[in-house]
Amino acid sequence: MIHPMISTEDDMAEPVISLRGVSAELGSRPVLRGIDLTVHRGEVVALLGANGSGKSTAIRTLIGQVPVSAGEIELFGTERARFRDWGRVGYVPQRTTAAGGVPATVTEIVASGRLSRARFGVLRKADHAAVRRALELVGMADRAKDSVNELSGGQHQRVLIARALAPEPELLIMDEPMAGVDLASQEVLARTLREQVAAGATVLLVLHELGPLEPLIDRAVVLRDGCVLHDGPPPKALGQHALPGHDHVHPHASADTEPVRTGLLS
Incomplete structure (x- = not known):
């Protein structure tokens, strides 16, 4: 079990994530148009919206993969550009394989997520124990020595989540963790997330639909055309086809591509 996080009232009041008036472009195309988003300690917030709405771009600006053209971003009260304590943050990227084609074992991939906590880049006894706990949480301890290239899509996703859990983060950022994952893995991931939330983790999720995570969600932020709609x-009763501005692009389409919209808000 990842260690429980003890919070004071001041901690609860402090925003873990703060985006104020954030705009961003991909190429020359505006993708975020002055969005405001605050996530407080212990909250579970889902980012929803049709493909092309800016969900994944919002996540990528937050972790520094996409530069902002306007606005301010803070993590744990620190300006993102000056934030260095990335061991407090666990990140699960969108639709990727655990090793990116590089030969590696399950343990090696998960251990790479612990390096932000390791002293001088050397994993010690406590670090290895945290890696084992993370593998146990996602039900992959029995595959620890296997090559990630032998895993199914759902198992890859479990490994990526274990890698994010390895540093025992206070904040989990997950970009469509359920996309393309079989039902059994979805249930494992939902259970794992429940345990993290019970331990006090703050969670920001990009979701195509709520699915088995619905009972955990405190707030939903719906984006449309780079703006906060809700x-x-x-x-x-939010399903894939009930989402405002729903489109028929498969979840594995390129991030933030512009779909043909058929929903009520098209």
């Missing part, structure tokens, strides 16, 4: 309780 910030509040999750829409009731």
